Amino acid sequence: MPSLAIANVLHRKGRTAISVAAVAVGVMAALIFTGLTQGTINEVVQRMQNVDADLAVHARNWSLVVDSGWPLPMSAREKLLAIGGVKYATPVAATRFVILGQGHTAYGIDPADFGQVGGYREVVEGRELRSGLEMVMDRRLAEAGGFQVGDRIEALGLTVPIVGIVETGIPVRIFLPIQAVQEHIVRSDYVTFFFVKCTAPGAIDATAARIEEQLPSLRAQPLSNYYRVLTTTFWGLHQFITAVISVALAITFLVVLLAMYTAVVERTREIGILKAMGATRWFIIREVLAESVAICVAGVVAGAALSVGVKAAIEWGFPLLTVELRPHWLVVAALLGIVGGALGALYPASVAVRRDPVEALSYE
Amino acid sequence: MSEAVLTARAVEKEYRTDSVRVPVLRGVDLVIQRGEFVAVMGPSGCGKSTLLYVLSGLARPTTGEVVLAGVPTGELSDRELTRLRQREVGFVFQRFNLLPVLSAEDNLELALTIKRNGRGPLDSPAQLLDRLGLAHRRRHRPAQLSAGEQQRVAIARAVISQPSIVLADEPTGNLDSTNAKAVLAIFQELNHEGHTILMVTHNPEVAAAAGRIFHMLDGRIVGEGTP
Numbered sequence: 001m002p003s004l005a006i007a008n009v010l011h012r013k014g015r016t017a018i019s020v021a022a023v024a025v026g027v028m029a030a031l032i033f034t035g036l037t038q039g040t041i042n043e044v045v046q047r048m049q050n051v052d053a054d055l056a057v058h059a060r061n062w063s064l065v066v067d068s069g070w071p072l073p074m075s076a077r078e079k080l081l082a083i084g085g086v087k088y089a090t091p092v093a094a095t096r097f098v099i100l101g102q103g104h105t106a107y108g109i110d111p112a113d114f115g116q117v118g119g120y121r122e123v124v125e126g127r128e129l130r131s132g133l134e135m136v137m138d139r140r141l142a143e144a145g146g147f148q149v150g151d152r153i154e155a156l157g158l159t160v161p162i163v164g165i166v167e168t169g170i171p172v173r174i175f176l177p178i179q180a181v182q183e184h185i186v187r188s189d190y191v192t193f194f195f196v197k198c199t200a201p202g203a204i205d206a207t208a209a210r211i212e213e214q215l216p217s218l219r220a221q222p223l224s225n226y227y228r229v230l231t232t233t234f235w236g237l238h239q240f241i242t243a244v245i246s247v248a249l250a251i252t253f254l255v256v257l258l259a260m261y262t263a264v265v266e267r268t269r270e271i272g273i274l275k276a277m278g279a280t281r282w283f284i285i286r287e288v289l290a291e292s293v294a295i296c297v298a299g300v301v302a303g304a305a306l307s308v309g310v311k312a313a314i315e316w317g318f319p320l321l322t323v324e325l326r327p328h329w330l331v332v333a334a335l336l337g338i339v340g341g342a343l344g345a346l347y348p349a350s351v352a353v354r355r356d357p358v359e360a361l362s363y364e
Numbered sequence: 365m366s367e368a369v370l371t372a373r374a375v376e377k378e379y380r381t382d383s384v385r386v387p388v389l390r391g392v393d394l395v396i397q398r399g400e401f402v403a404v405m406g407p408s409g410c411g412k413s414t415l416l417y418v419l420s421g422l423a424r425p426t427t428g429e430v431v432l433a434g435v436p437t438g439e440l441s442d443r444e445l446t447r448l449r450q451r452e453v454g455f456v457f458q459r460f461n462l463l464p465v466l467s468a469e470d471n472l473e474l475a476l477t478i479k480r481n482g483r484g485p486l487d488s489p490a491q492l493l494d495r496l497g498l499a500h501r502r503r504h505r506p507a508q509l510s511a512g513e514q515q516r517v518a519i520a521r522a523v524i525s526q527p528s529i530v531l532a533d534e535p536t537g538n539l540d541s542t543n544a545k546a547v548l549a550i551f552q553e554l555n556h557e558g559h560t561i562l563m564v565t566h567n568p569e570v571a572a573a574a575g576r577i578f579h580m581l582d583g584r585i586v587g588e589g590t591p
Contacts, residue, residue, distance in 0.1 A: 278453070280450070
């Protein structure tokens with residue numbers, strides 16, 4: 001059986017190309033916005049979960065994700081170590097450096113703790129932290145900025161030499177000795193939070209509860225909850241992304257509707273011919289829907305290919321961003337694109353079947 | 365024993381635009397027997413095309429009765445009427461009305477897909493096009509065919525599913541005299557093979573190809589004769 005739908009799609013190349021492009025952009029927007037959001041969050045979560053610790057202990061009413069400052073005295077470490085279930089507590093004095101026009105969190109830590117806080121990532125160039133005002137950074141930031149060991153970073157009125165470049169995967173991209181951070185930036189021995197390792201994996205919740213009970217000004221959060229913490233903190237971002245995806249799909253829907261409506265009007269006479277031949281309502285609806293679905297399938301394929309290109313372009317232009325393209329998101333985007341396109345074709349299809357065949361046959 | 369394929373009894377059709385009623389058919393009676401080649405001849409605007417549409421079920425009569433292949437159409441739903449037209453009627457139009465995006469062969473294939481009546485195809489699309497001298501044009505689209513070739517494809521499309529009757533609306537109206545003769549010769553050949561054909565035309569020379577002629581004027585059959 002000849003496919004009238006496919007023949008129409010191939011015959012009207014300009015209209016088909018525009019419709020396919022519209023669907024492709026909708027699918028690409030859905031994939032890229034989702035991939036960028038989830039990719040960035042997952043990359044940050046993955047890096048945080050590389051830390052050899054179970055809990056992040058910080059001041060109550062303080063956010064591990066968005067707040068800055070040094071609310072805790074260094075002496076809190078001794079109190080934490082005295083609580084049952086705590087194996088060790090690693091102080092972190094966090095600060096923020098602006099490098100390449102973008103803010104980056106930097107952790108001031110005891111150089112001896114770098115292995116566990118850095119997830120035992122290897123130094124790939126230069127050396128580990130020792131003392132004084134110096135920094136190590138992760139390879140991704142170094143590559144993004146073209147930094148090498150020996151380069152000096154100007155930030156917060158300080159000039160900090162890079163002494164080492166570390167394999168990607170450390171929780172933040174910059175580390176300094178905590179003593180230097182406290183001396184030059186904090187100007188006290190206060191810290192931001194503690195990473196706490198528990199004595200046994202099964203003791204994490206109980207240890208967290210004990211910390212919060214014995215030190216009520218503190219909050220102990222399992223690092224395994226970090227994804228939830230991030231997504232809860234940035235819930236508005238998800239709504240924004242959902243809105244963007246909805247707009248992209250709405251545009252896809254409207255473009256397909258308009259394209260198919262135009263096609264149905266253009267082919268009024270053909271619909272009359274089909275009716276004269278005895279084509280049923282279902283046959284005509286099926287042909288209009290099939291044409292729409294063919295356009296949408298082509299659009300989904302083009303959108304997926306376009307997404308791969310856009311992902312590469314984003315990661316080339318903005319090397320610190322991560323775009324994840326996961327197969328199940330492609331399936332969801334494909335379904336949304338095809339269902340949206342089919343829905344967009346329903347009205348034109350209903351217009352087609354309601355055409356009076358005699359009027360349609362005399363349509364010029 | 366003769367068998368009526370198409371019967372019209374006191375068929376009237378009027379169109380209404382706002383408050384204006386325009387009567388087009390004013391009580392048409394006719395009977396077409398199986399195997400006949402009949403022409404309805406009359407001047408432009410006398411209601412010939414409307415008569416074809418009403419007889420085929422594309423339009424419903426305002427009053428009167430149409431019986432197509434033994435089925436009174438008045439009580440049929442739109443869906444049933446569509447199915448009846450699908451099984452029993454083949455159309456040939458003045459403007460050919462082939463689907464422009466399909467090749468000649470695919471236009472015939474599509475007709476076979478739509479028009480399932482259990483009789484099987486008259487011939488395969490390729491063989492039928494070959495019979496009509498269009499073997500070398502099978503894969504051409506309508507825009508790549510001459511007017512005469514397009515009308516031959518349209519005739520093939522109308523008969524391929526072996527309908528009970530072929531309705532032809534001014535089938536030579538867009539053709540030169542050579543192609544018009546060729547098309548009429550095809551109709552006559554098909555009629556000799558047993559196909560029933562009802563053709564409307566304003567041209568007495570074209571009507572003369574039929575075995576029986578109804579004369580139509582102002583929405584009425586005003587006479588009947590033979591060429």
